[in-house]
Amino acid sequence: MLFEASGQTIRIVRLAGVPPDVPLAASVPLDADGFDRIEGIDRLLRALLGRAVPGDRRLTPQQKRRQRHMLQATDGRMAGATYRDIAGVIFGVDRVASEHWKTSALRDATTALVKDGLAMIAGGYRALLRHRRHP
Structure with missing residues (x-):
């Protein structure tokens, strides 16, 4: 049906x-x-029934943005992009160029995005579908 x-x-x-x-x-x-x-x-x-379906409020706008960045970063890395190139796309080329890359917080954030994106692809996305549980 x-x-x-x-x-x-x-x-x-x-x-x-x-x-x-x-x-x-x-x-x-x-x-x-x-x-x-x-x-x-x-x-x-x-x-x-043709009624309004409320938006999904499980993720805050900040969490949704981070999820998007995680997938962008992982996709870039899997396509062969360097962490610096990925950071330039996500955070802006000028911002990345303004800091020394080896000690940059943007470098750490980019590697964390890729790591967390890979974890999400490996099955961690299921947590997005669940309600937050209260102990």
Whole structure:
């Protein structure tokens, strides 16, 4: 079954033997990821019913910018760019040139962006999808 919602096509699987006039149901495992799943269902239902889907507020604007920089830095490094070249793209060539590279804080920040980007690619991105847990 296909639904159009917010300009996207969503495929929904109906269990065999369930008549088409029976409302759909969602089954949510009650585990540590249950809140994430419930939020996902809420967003899906809003989209299906044509209601406004709230923006994702799990990341602050600063965190979103850092995530973008992590992926930019990692992509550049995997394409063969030097850390200095990457820093020039992210922080600006003039700013990078204004400091001695070997002792620059921008050098440390760039290597950290690449390291964290590689960790995100290796599966760390899943943490972005989860609610922040309170101990």
